[in-house]
Amino acid sequence: MAKKLMKGNEAIGEAAIQAGCRHYFAYPITPQTEVAEYLARRMPEVGGVFLQAESEVAAANMLFGASSSGVRVFTSSSSPGISLMSEATSYIAGAQLPVVLINIVRGGPGLGGILPAQSDYFQATKGGGHGDYHLLVLAPSTVQEAVDHVILAFELADKYRNPAMVIGDGMIGQMMEPVEFPSGPAPVPPPKPWATTGARGRGQNLIRSLFLNPDELERNNLEIKAKCDQMMREEVRFEAYRAEDELEVLVVAYGTMARIAKTAIDALRSEGRRVGLLRPITLYPFPMTQLHEAATRARAVLVVELSTGQMVEDVRWAVEGKAPVHFFGKTGGNIPTPEDITQEIRKVM
Amino acid sequence: MAQTNIIFKKPESLTDRITHYCPGCTHGIIHRLVAESLDELDLRERTVGIAPVGCAVLSYHYFNCDFQEAAHGRAPALATGQKRSRPETIVFTYQGDGDLASIGAAEMIHSANRGEKITIIFVNNAIYGMTGGQMAPTTLPKQVTSTCPAGRQVDQAGYPLRVAELLATLVTPSFIQRVSVHSPRHIIEAKAAIKRAFAYQAEGRCFSLVEVLSTCPTNWGLGPLEALRWLEENMIPYYPLGVKKTPEDGPEG
Numbered sequence: 001m002a003k004k005l006m007k008g009n010e011a012i013g014e015a016a017i018q019a020g021c022r023h024y025f026a027y028p029i030t031p032q033t034e035v036a037e038y039l040a041r042r043m044p045e046v047g048g049v050f051l052q053a054e055s056e057v058a059a060a061n062m063l064f065g066a067s068s069s070g071v072r073v074f075t076s077s078s079s080p081g082i083s084l085m086s087e088a089t090s091y092i093a094g095a096q097l098p099v100v101l102i103n104i105v106r107g108g109p110g111l112g113g114i115l116p117a118q119s120d121y122f123q124a125t126k127g128g129g130h131g132d133y134h135l136l137v138l139a140p141s142t143v144q145e146a147v148d149h150v151i152l153a154f155e156l157a158d159k160y161r162n163p164a165m166v167i168g169d170g171m172i173g174q175m176m177e178p179v180e181f182p183s184g185p186a187p188v189p190p191p192k193p194w195a196t197t198g199a200r201g202r203g204q205n206l207i208r209s210l211f212l213n214p215d216e217l218e219r220n221n222l223e224i225k226a227k228c229d230q231m232m233r234e235e236v237r238f239e240a241y242r243a244e245d246e247l248e249v250l251v252v253a254y255g256t257m258a259r260i261a262k263t264a265i266d267a268l269r270s271e272g273r274r275v276g277l278l279r280p281i282t283l284y285p286f287p288m289t290q291l292h293e294a295a296t297r298a299r300a301v302l303v304v305e306l307s308t309g310q311m312v313e314d315v316r317w318a319v320e321g322k323a324p325v326h327f328f329g330k331t332g333g334n335i336p337t338p339e340d341i342t343q344e345i346r347k348v349m
Numbered sequence: 350m351a352q353t354n355i356i357f358k359k360p361e362s363l364t365d366r367i368t369h370y371c372p373g374c375t376h377g378i379i380h381r382l383v384a385e386s387l388d389e390l391d392l393r394e395r396t397v398g399i400a401p402v403g404c405a406v407l408s409y410h411y412f413n414c415d416f417q418e419a420a421h422g423r424a425p426a427l428a429t430g431q432k433r434s435r436p437e438t439i440v441f442t443y444q445g446d447g448d449l450a451s452i453g454a455a456e457m458i459h460s461a462n463r464g465e466k467i468t469i470i471f472v473n474n475a476i477y478g479m480t481g482g483q484m485a486p487t488t489l490p491k492q493v494t495s496t497c498p499a500g501r502q503v504d505q506a507g508y509p510l511r512v513a514e515l516l517a518t519l520v521t522p523s524f525i526q527r528v529s530v531h532s533p534r535h536i537i538e539a540k541a542a543i544k545r546a547f548a549y550q551a552e553g554r555c556f557s558l559v560e561v562l563s564t565c566p567t568n569w570g571l572g573p574l575e576a577l578r579w580l581e582e583n584m585i586p587y588y589p590l591g592v593k594k595t596p597e598d599g600p601e602g
Contacts, residue, residue, distance in 0.1 A: 065430025
């Protein structure tokens, strides 16, 4: 398929269709509303379901019902909307169902602002809703990667029967870039014999997150834990950029911040400075061992985020004191320039 | 040759489990009416039930069909997701007054207003049962509960919600009826209403909701027979029985 110039939000909508998803339930919120607008046109063309729910609470619970029925289903929202969806997300994780959530993050807390932010890292990677579970979280840094991650998220959600999130900031949603969709037929989801399709010729299929017997609830939670452990073994994705040798500074950044950081690194490399980047692509599972290994070759680590410091906690955990971990963050919708990052790298050299 | 005609049996749509409901509670009767309706319309193998949070949270153990267990109040949203994804399934929610009329009010109104082809069995016993007898949106004026120990004060808590009448004001075509299960005659009427609601869904006609006035002897502090009398004397005057809306009425306005 030829490359096509698309806005991030629209490319995300098309990617879901290319992944074989025909069910979308959502509620409008800036800066991701174009996903809904795109699918309001596109879903009917492919015989799919587009439904504008009365709230994010309802939209996420429609995902719960649709996923239980065995279909591929997704929603998109932005930070305050994701907070409302977190109720259903917890139930969906507890019931071990595959769904895909898109969070085009805006500044918080509260109503915050509508400009780009990475301040939902905690919410995305540490749970969001109540209970023992994790989302599988993919963080694209380009529109093309957003497309690839949406398709991958459906595969991984089905593989693990666990909710998967693609998290981008407003820049990913709003900017236009050339994208290419995979050619060939849409991937075929695995069989879902557990789905609520009507008990014809079989016993009852039951989808629930309620286990009043403590042994049963413990068993369910240990199953979820085992899946998270498997994700840690099999699904960690990251990019190492000019980070192969001994480093003066190892920069750690994800999403759009990693792109800006690369420009800063290129500038410093052209001066002969040994700086590199490690970009987590899966925020959960986090590339703990890879980051630890890279940090042992670095004199200092600098974490750059569009927040007051969230991922930096996981970085410190991964680095385990092998190098000092510094932080540079912008918040409120302000975005650092490559020069800002260059200057911060120089400070910690 | 000897011939045995079975003229009465447990519905296929019920399991053999003993329910956890309190003595005198009418949930058991309402479960049976739903199950008989599914049997008689031959819908069991196509049916997906959505359980609420409340006394009927474990109802999935008692119905012999596929089930999902929702978060408090969200059953109509799950039902929407199920029905939109697999329109060939018959989808019903079974919800109490706290679940449907309080925390789930938005999901109730909007699923009805979109005309989702689902059936809601709404069990109204004027109190929160599972949490132990707190005020519900349907608790009657002056009715005593653990969170309105002096009786429901309408200047503070407002008047009880009449769900059937409220939903009947929507322009979208639907079938809405309020019934009661406090006497054999009323149980027969309730069965007819529930069966009619499922028949509309099977025909792909409309949203349907049957509000069933029900007792809670435990939290009302009454014996089972006293509770049936209390329902008749106190609830029916405030919650008049009858058909509130049918799809034959057509959209108004």
